[in-house]
Amino acid sequence: MAEDQQEAVRLRQEQDVFRHSHGWLEHGATTSGKATVSIGISGTGGGFEKFCKNETDISNASRAINATEAVNCAKAGVTYTEIIVANDGLAVVVNPKNSLTCIKMTELKAMWAPGTGTSGPGKATQWSDAIPGNTTGALKLYGAGSDSGTFDSFNTFVHGRSTTSRTDYQATENDNVTVKGVAAELGAIGYYGLSYAEENAKLNKALQIDNGKGCVAPKISTVQDGTYAMARPLYIYVKKAAVAKSPVIREFVKFYLDNADIIAADALFVPLTKVQVNTARGAVNAI
Amino acid sequence: MTVHMVSDPTTLASTVSGGRKSRDVIFLIGLWVAMLLCTATLLTLLVDTFVTGRSKLTWAFLSGHPDPFPEDAGIQSAILGSLWVVIPSGLGALFVAICTAIYLEEYTRTDSRIQKFINLNIQTLAGVPSVVFGILGLAFVARGPLSWGFTVGTAAMVLGMMILPVMIVAAREAIRAVPSSLREGSMALGATKWQTIRRQVVPAAVPGIATGSILGVSRALGESAPLIMLGALAYVTFNPSGFGDYYTVIPLMIFKYATEAQTEFQVSAAAAIIVLLVMMFALNFLAIVIRDRSRKAW
Amino acid sequence: MASTFTTEPTESGPLSPLVDLLPSGQKRRQQTYERIIRVVLTMVASVAVVITLGVVASLVQPTYQFFQEVPFGDFFGSTKWYPLFDPPGFGVWPLVVGTFMVMVIATLVAVPGGLATAFFLNQYASDRTRRYLKPILEILAGIPTVVFGFFAVTFVSPNVAQKIWPVGEVGFYNALSAGLVVGIMILPMMTTLAEDAMASIPRSLVEGAYALGATRREVCTTVIFQAALSGIIAGAVIAISRAIGETTIVLLASGSNAEFTFNPGQAMQTLASFIGFAGIGDQPTDSTGYRTIFAVGSLLFIVTFVLNMVSIRIVRKFREVYE
Numbered sequence: 001m002a003e004d005q006q007e008a009v010r011l012r013q014e015q016d017v018f019r020h021s022h023g024w025l026e027h028g029a030t031t032s033g034k035a036t037v038s039i040g041i042s043g044t045g046g047g048f049e050k051f052c053k054n055e056t057d058i059s060n061a062s063r064a065i066n067a068t069e070a071v072n073c074a075k076a077g078v079t080y081t082e083i084i085v086a087n088d089g090l091a092v093v094v095n096p097k098n099s100l101t102c103i104k105m106t107e108l109k110a111m112w113a114p115g116t117g118t119s120g121p122g123k124a125t126q127w128s129d130a131i132p133g134n135t136t137g138a139l140k141l142y143g144a145g146s147d148s149g150t151f152d153s154f155n156t157f158v159h160g161r162s163t164t165s166r167t168d169y170q171a172t173e174n175d176n177v178t179v180k181g182v183a184a185e186l187g188a189i190g191y192y193g194l195s196y197a198e199e200n201a202k203l204n205k206a207l208q209i210d211n212g213k214g215c216v217a218p219k220i221s222t223v224q225d226g227t228y229a230m231a232r233p234l235y236i237y238v239k240k241a242a243v244a245k246s247p248v249i250r251e252f253v254k255f256y257l258d259n260a261d262i263i264a265a266d267a268l269f270v271p272l273t274k275v276q277v278n279t280a281r282g283a284v285n286a287i
Numbered sequence: 288m289t290v291h292m293v294s295d296p297t298t299l300a301s302t303v304s305g306g307r308k309s310r311d312v313i314f315l316i317g318l319w320v321a322m323l324l325c326t327a328t329l330l331t332l333l334v335d336t337f338v339t340g341r342s343k344l345t346w347a348f349l350s351g352h353p354d355p356f357p358e359d360a361g362i363q364s365a366i367l368g369s370l371w372v373v374i375p376s377g378l379g380a381l382f383v384a385i386c387t388a389i390y391l392e393e394y395t396r397t398d399s400r401i402q403k404f405i406n407l408n409i410q411t412l413a414g415v416p417s418v419v420f421g422i423l424g425l426a427f428v429a430r431g432p433l434s435w436g437f438t439v440g441t442a443a444m445v446l447g448m449m450i451l452p453v454m455i456v457a458a459r460e461a462i463r464a465v466p467s468s469l470r471e472g473s474m475a476l477g478a479t480k481w482q483t484i485r486r487q488v489v490p491a492a493v494p495g496i497a498t499g500s501i502l503g504v505s506r507a508l509g510e511s512a513p514l515i516m517l518g519a520l521a522y523v524t525f526n527p528s529g530f531g532d533y534y535t536v537i538p539l540m541i542f543k544y545a546t547e548a549q550t551e552f553q554v555s556a557a558a559a560i561i562v563l564l565v566m567m568f569a570l571n572f573l574a575i576v577i578r579d580r581s582r583k584a585w
Numbered sequence: 586m587a588s589t590f591t592t593e594p595t596e597s598g599p600l601s602p603l604v605d606l607l608p609s610g611q612k613r614r615q616q617t618y619e620r621i622i623r624v625v626l627t628m629v630a631s632v633a634v635v636i637t638l639g640v641v642a643s644l645v646q647p648t649y650q651f652f653q654e655v656p657f658g659d660f661f662g663s664t665k666w667y668p669l670f671d672p673p674g675f676g677v678w679p680l681v682v683g684t685f686m687v688m689v690i691a692t693l694v695a696v697p698g699g700l701a702t703a704f705f706l707n708q709y710a711s712d713r714t715r716r717y718l719k720p721i722l723e724i725l726a727g728i729p730t731v732v733f734g735f736f737a738v739t740f741v742s743p744n745v746a747q748k749i750w751p752v753g754e755v756g757f758y759n760a761l762s763a764g765l766v767v768g769i770m771i772l773p774m775m776t777t778l779a780e781d782a783m784a785s786i787p788r789s790l791v792e793g794a795y796a797l798g799a800t801r802r803e804v805c806t807t808v809i810f811q812a813a814l815s816g817i818i819a820g821a822v823i824a825i826s827r828a829i830g831e832t833t834i835v836l837l838a839s840g841s842n843a844e845f846t847f848n849p850g851q852a853m854q855t856l857a858s859f860i861g862f863a864g865i866g867d868q869p870t871d872s873t874g875y876r877t878i879f880a881v882g883s884l885l886f887i888v889t890f891v892l893n894m895v896s897i898r899i900v901r902k903f904r905e906v907y908e
Contacts, residue, residue, distance in 0.1 A: 021415060045865060046869070049869045055436070118671070118672065119670040119671055119672050119674070120667070120674060138754070140756065145866055163670070167842055168667075168842060169842060170758065170840050170852060171841055172841055173865060173866045174546050175549045176548040177758075177840075178549035180757065180760065183548070184757035185757050200549070202550055208682060290615070293732065302727075307800060311800050314802040314806070315802070317701055318701045318704055318705040319705075320701070321697070321699075321700075321701030321702050321705070322701070322718065324769075324772075325698070325702060325721060325769075325772060325773075326718075328725070328769050329721055329724060329725050329738065331729070332732070332740075335736070335739070335740050336735075338735045382629075383629055386629035386630060387630040387633060390627060390629070394623060394626060403865075405630060405631075405633060405634060408634045408636075408637045409633050411637050411893065412633060412636060412637055412640075414823070414826060414889055414892075415640060415830075415886065416831070416832070416857055416885060416886075416888065418830065418857050418864075418882075418885075419640060419860075419882055419886050421860070422644065422860065423636075423643045425878075426644075426647070426879070427642075427643050431643075448639075449638065450632060450879060452633070470866050479619055481618070481622045483667040498640075506727075508729075509728075509730070509732075510729070510858075511731040511833045512832040512861060515836075515861050515864055515865055516860070516861065516865075521668070538729055539731075541731050541732070541735060542731050542833065543835070545731070545735045545739075553739060556735055557735070560732050564728075564732070569612075571727065
């Protein structure tokens with residue numbers, strides 16, 4: 001590989017988080033002038049697979065690495081550090097013309113539950129099947145594909161298990177598909193990361209979530225203090241061997257943490273709390 | 288072909304009864320509708336795209352790199368990526384196509400078993416859906432025995448395989464069109480078979496081969512389905528500098544921008560389409576010029 | 586065609602008799618050289634065969650493995666397709682129906698449209714009209730599928746599909762706009778193939794019909810259509826095969842929900858667009874989910890291969906009639 005290839009920081013992450021690392025890149029361009037960065041997009045699961053196969057140096061993820069993936073990495077001799085880089089939440093969105101403003105977790109569950117077992121076509125076909133008395137009509141569902149960390153997060157929140165979901169909906173790795181579908185169809189409902197909701201506020205309406213304690217709107221404060229029911233951290237996994245080989249990567253991560261607020265704001269993510277920043281700094285320095 | 292009338296159809300047609308005549312008219316209207324369908328669709332497509340994307344056709348767009356913020360989005364890495372992928376694939380396919388065409392036309396008998404066998408393979412390949420070539424690339428080139436990963440080299444190889452049938456057909460027709468008097472004269476003057484082929488037949492067939500290969504390259508330029516499978520990275524903010532580099536190509540950039548939700552990206556997609564169509568149009572125009580320029584009288 | 590002079594390939598190649606006048610050393614060198622050239626050319630020519638074998642080989646092993654894990658009964662006996670979920674559903678029929686629906690809509694656009702345009706070019710068009718129409722068809726034929734896909738989503742879906750479909754609602758992602766645009770994409774192909782078939786009819790047949798007092802319409806619908814029928818059918822089969830294999834347009838316009846439905850107003854997934862969809866996302870390489878790509882690929886390959894062979898057969902039969 002050519003000299004500057006060795007400096008290449010290869011990232012792999014999910015669509016949701018993509019904006020995030022790119023903002024990072026933009027701002028970091030001056031410090032890491034020598035590095036060529038290529039970013040690939042895939043579901044979190046696919047990203048971890050590539051990470052553990054040594055095809056990438058950093059993996060962005062919207063969920064923590066799971067047990068199976070950790071085992072695979074260990075088998076391949078890949079050691080890594082996990083760092084929380086931002087806070088995020090999941091937004092549930094509907095068409096702007098839909099009169100609904102708040103939805104209960106139980107209603108979400110009824111909408112997205114598989115008919116029997118933990119996967120398969122769902123039962124609800126009309127809005128009234130999940131929300132009695134609702135007159136919106138036919139239910140059109142949009143969501144994340146099964147390889148996506150967002151999929152895991154959503155299902156964990158709604159069903160309690162990351163892989164339980166109905167299967168007959170518009171699944172996509174590309175949240176733009178959801179944004180467009182929900183914006184176009186009155187009976188549509190979908191979910192994706194909060195940053196997308198902020199960016200597309202004109203096209204989709206984010207609902208407040210009621211987890212038994214009243215309707216909570218998704219905001220920076222409610223995500224940071226956890227009152228918003230579907231808040232989740234965003235991680236990066238940094239390969240220890242890659243850092244050892246190229247100090248550029250450590251600089252990269254450090255640079256990020258020093259400028260966490262600006263970058264998160266730019267990318268429309270919820271920034272880390274001071275406590276989180278310190279923990280992360282500690283983790284980076286320890287590499 | 289137009290049929291040249293022995294007798295003017297209108298004189299006989301004037302004796303046609305009213306019922307038949309009205310059916311004639313209806314039929315003609317149907318044909319015009321079909322024709323207008325083609326023309327109208329093409330016009331709508333071109334005009335709609337042009338109008339949507341025109342504002343983005345700036346030097347900044349052509350020289351900038353992709354960006355998640357639409358205002359800054361550019362396609363330089365895609366343009367260069369396309370060139371890096373398409374030119375090698377075209378050259379590689381051209382070489383194989385010329386050799387195959389020479390072999391089939393000069394070294395095998397027509398309707399011999401070997402010729403029929405190779406023909407069958409070429410026809411099968413021509414009918415394979417482009418996405419299946421993506422599968423082939425995934426299994427054998429990106430991973431598997433070659434394991435070149437998702438790089439420029441992989442894309443070039445897969446596209447080369449895809450356009451090979453088209454190139455072979457074009458090369459064969461070009462060689463077939465060379466009159467046998469040329470060959471016979473050459474042999475009569477003492478040249479060997481290969482000398483004849485190399486110095487007489489192939490040079491005479493060059494314009495036809497050039498036209499065919501330009502069209503093949505033009506096709507490779509617009510391909511998207513196989514490269515979707517070969518993980519052309521989402522945002523590649525650098526131009527390739529070797530066959531082992533990650534890459535993206537213009538059709539995939541269009542695909543990416545087309546799926547974006549914000550309308551500003553639709554503008555970028557439309558602008559990228561204009562760039563792609565201009566490139567393809569230029570190539571096709573070149574092919575037509577070569578073809579017309581070299582209509583030699585034998 | 587190569588002259589009769591050179592159609593006797595022998596081991597040493599037909600060296601000109603004058604070569605016999607060369608000193609024997611040189612002659613031997615020339616013969617060896619020619620032999621080497623021939624071997625090289627043969628090897629390169631076999632690349633096409635190697636690639637075809639490669640396509641088949643790349644599909645066979647993972648498909649075999651797939652069917653070790655997923656019984657035939659599941660694959661062909663169920664209408665529930667969600668292979669990437671946990672637990673997965675492997676019934677392939679939603680994809681087959683989706684492919685069928687897109688194909689039908691495309692055929693309804695391309696075959697009548699292509700035939701009509703071919704009739705027009707063959708019998709009705711003046712030279713001037715032909716000079717405009719042919720380039721238009723060539724340009725249409727050369728437009729990349731991603732451009733058609735973009736057109737389908739941004740223009741056809743909101744302005745055409747949603748307006749003309751009378752029954753029920755047409756969703757944002759729907760099979761109708763995909764089918765219509767795929768039809769436009771294959772129409773030039775259909776036109777060219779039909780027109781070639783029409784052009785090969787002996788003129789005596791056509792002129793005879795006119796001489797007997799037939800109008801242009803009658804000549805078209807009776808003589809030309811029937812005489813060129815096998816060529817037209819072969820052309821239609823090729824165009825249909827192309828429609829079945831189309832990925833990008835369907836991916837962009839028809840969404841990714843593999844529902845078992847015959848309503849074109851709904852989103853559908855086809856065999857080809859599933860492969861593209863699964864290929865974009867990253868399936869772990871050793872999983873059954875990854876192998877579904879190959880299993881579906883095999884099915885797609887077999888269908889298009891059979892159609893291709895059928896059309897070649899028809900063309901061969903057609904060629905015999907007039908020669």
